[in-house]
Amino acid sequence: MSIYWQILNIGIQNTLVYRVNFLARALFNLVPLVAFIAMWRAIYAGKTGDVSGYSLTAMISYYLLVTIVEAMTSVTEDDWQIAADIKDGHLSQFLTRPIDYLHYRFCLFCSGRSVYTVAAAAPVALFVFMQREHLVAPPSGTAFGCFLLSLALSAVLQFLLSYLVAMLAFWVLEISTFAFILLAFERLASGQMFPLDILPQWLSQAVMWTPFPYAVYFPVSVYMGKTTGIALAQGLGIQLFWVVATYALARLVWSRGLKSYTVVGG
């Protein structure tokens, strides 16, 4: 266990070297948020009543929560670093030592997230404070507990998805195309751009079977009390399924990749 603390520790130290970049990124991540809020204000200004069951306050609340969830769970540079390790042959040093690369990377991901969360805390908190009349509290302690659980699962899931894409570096020279494809799907289907339940019901229901909503939309909707009861249990189940499935796939792809690494030449 202490090995993981040590990796977390060294990862945090290393990330702190780039604290200014992190702070800048956290700050500029607020720009699209401002744009979204302005857009919805304009939409609501010309209407009376709710949009797809969202009041203006709930809508702004949604985007504030998306920002918080993203800060805590999304992958920033891990996929590039993993792909670089594979391409430059840095992976060799992990293969010759008694250490599991997936565990190692996950610890580093966690350290990156914790530093980013702290760095982003000040600007995001300030922004949320400015919009405080729009941030709703979770309806119950249970909802908040489930939110935290799905938040953790979302982090693991996003890490594993990126890990999988990065593994492609075993076979292709440049993973950026694949990373962009994944990002494009994630943008649309994760709920980053808009709450998924404003889509036609058949579409939003179909999307809920893919892993993407469990990155952002699902935890946010749990927090907001929009997903409760059986839907909540089912959602957590699907989220857990995707975590297990991507983990199993990551292990499989890793062993395949390693085969090509050691056969083609490390």
Next chain:
Amino acid sequence: MITQPVIQVEGLTRVFRTYKKKPGLLGAVHGLFHREYEHTTSVRDISFSVGEGEFVGFLGPNGAGKTTTLKMLSGLLHPSGGAASVLGYTPWHRPVEYRRQFALLLGQKNQLWWDLPARESLELNGKIYGIPRPVLESRVGDLAELLLVQDKLNVMVRELSLGERMKMELIAALLHQPKVLFLDEPTIGLDVVAQKTVREFLRTYNRTHRTTILLTSHYMSDIEALCRRVIIIDRGRIFFDGALDEVVERFASSKLVTVDLDDAAMPTADELRMFGNVVERDPGRIRLKVPRDQVIEVCKALLERFPVADIDIQEVSVEEVIRDIFINSRNPDPDAGADSAAHLNQAA
């Protein structure tokens, strides 16, 4: 003294498949539909064994297969054929127990955290190998002292000199006291002083810990200082495996004859040519490379023809002998070919 060999290699072979692109744009388009591959044999049926505590030098020109062999023995490459066992394990199965007991140091790769002091990477390695803290502290202290980098442990790795960095890499590789150590060009690019420190360190370490070490280096001085046994590989084959001293005896085709004589009686270059290759011709001193079997005759003739003050006969340097071996093998004229085939038979 040597009981069970630590490294046992039997007929190890490694073939690489490389995509052969035809020249130009058309070639690139053609490659999209139909790829031609070229098979190159990097290591060809090599066998050798190394006993505990041996310090073996791997020699060979670039692309001879040295690094490929080390990578196979470290489990980073699957062989195309043959077998190997290190400490009783098959390296490319990469069992955890094996990984706990050996280390590979690639001189051109960096395993330390670039933006942090080396101490952090060393502590991480300590945890990876499960070394208790006090033991780790004392090992780091001892190794850093021997390598003269005690005061650099808290400096960012990116601010270290190349030599200091390599020393830290060595410390990182040795923390868990590996039984087998593979060193690929550990002194590459280092200045003379750092090279000497690393060399002396390795010699002491090998003696005190009885670590089995396989070393590749471009610097003959490394090999001469450290390895009593050398394995020379060329184009994937073992060309020679034996004591370093034997290399000169067996492969040096000529000796160096140094003649001191009166300035006034200096022979001309033309006059000297009949005796052998003129290596040096300074006032008062001539140095000739003379085929081994003609040394005595040449010396006699020199003594008769010129007022010789002193005459000295030496072996040519190992470095030169090895360079000649490689040059001959690169220019396969029929004579040299027959020659090296004969050597190969002798070696086997």
